[in-house]
Amino acid sequence: MKINQFAHLTVDAKTKARELNQIGFLNCDVQHNDDLNHIWIQFILACLPHLKTPAAKKAYLSDLLATPTLDVVEFKQSQTVDLKTFYLVALQLLDFEAETDFDIDDPLGSMDKLGLYHAQRLNDRTDLINALYDLLCTHTKHGQTLLDRLAALGYFTKFYELPAIKKPLFFNGKAQPIFDTDKLIREVVYVEADVDSDHDGKLDLLKVEIMRP
Numbered sequence: 001m002k003i004n005q006f007a008h009l010t011v012d013a014k015t016k017a018r019e020l021n022q023i024g025f026l027n028c029d030v031q032h033n034d035d036l037n038h039i040w041i042q043f044i045l046a047c048l049p050h051l052k053t054p055a056a057k058k059a060y061l062s063d064l065l066a067t068p069t070l071d072v073v074e075f076k077q078s079q080t081v082d083l084k085t086f087y088l089v090a091l092q093l094l095d096f097e098a099e100t101d102f103d104i105d106d107p108l109g110s111m112d113k114l115g116l117y118h119a120q121r122l123n124d125r126t127d128l129i130n131a132l133y134d135l136l137c138t139h140t141k142h143g144q145t146l147l148d149r150l151a152a153l154g155y156f157t158k159f160y161e162l163p164a165i166k167k168p169l170f171f172n173g174k175a176q177p178i179f180d181t182d183k184l185i186r187e188v189v190y191v192e193a194d195v196d197s198d199h200d201g202k203l204d205l206l207k208v209e210i211m212r213p
Contacts, residue, residue, distance in 0.1 A: 008172065009172050013126055017129055019133070019171050020136075024159075025046050034124075034125055036080055036081050036125065037080055039125065039128055039132075040076075040086070040132075041061075041076060044072070044093070045057055045061075047150060048060055049153050049154050058073065064089055064093075065092065066079075068104045081122070081128070082122055083118075083121060084107060086122055086128075087107040087108055090135050093146060094135075094138060094140040094141060094146060095140045095142060096114070102114070116138055117134060133172075136172075147171060147176075156177050160179065160180045167179070185211070186209065187209070188208070188209055188210070189208050189210060190206065190207055191205070192204075
C-alpha cells in the first residue's frame with residue numbers, strides 16, 4: 001500500500017499550537033507542560049471521542065503497542081515518548097495493523113514505505129506539538145485524514161454550541177464540521193439564467209437548493 005497525500009498546508013509552530021488549541025487538542029495546561037508523556041497521552045485520549053468512560057479509554061491504551069513488548073500504559077510508567085514510539089502508536093491510531101501493514105520494529109521505515117509524512121526528531125515540547133498537528137493531517141488506512149476520522153466518530157459535536165463569532169473553525173486551511181446537521185436550514189430559490197432554452201421568450205429559471213447552518 002502506498003498513500004499519496006496532497007493539500008497539506010505547511011504552517012509554522014506557533015500556528016500549529018494555536019490551531020490545536022482551537023480544536024481542543026492542546027489546552028493551556030498541556031501547551032506549557034514540558035512533560036512529553038503528559039502531552040502525548042492527552043492527545044491519544046482526545047482521539048477517542050467514541051469511548052465515554054475512563055475504563056474504556058484505559059483499556060484502549062492497554063491495547064496500543066508503544067514498543068514491541070510494552071503497551072502505552074506500561075511504557076509511560078518508566079520511559080518517555082521518543083520518535084520511534086510516537087510513530088508506532090501513530091500507525092495504530094491511523095488504523096494500520098501491526099505486522100500486516102507495518103513492521104513494529106521499524107515504524108519510521110514503515111511510514112516511508114506507506115508514503116506517510118513523519119517528523120525527523122522528537123526532542124522537546126515543540127517537536128511533539130508539531131508532530132501531533134501533522135498527525136491529525138495524515139491519512140488513515142482508509143484514505144481520510146485522522147481528524148476527518150475523528151469527526152466521523154463525533155469529535156466535533158462538543159463544538160455545536162460555539163457562538164457564531166467563533167464559526168467557522170479552520171484547521172490546516174480546512175473548515176471543520178462544527179454545525180449540528182439536525183439543525184441545518186434548507187431553502188429553495190430560483191435563479192434567472194441568461195439563456196432561453198425552450199424559446200418561449202423568457203429566460204430560464206434554475207432551481208437552486210441551499211443548505212446552511
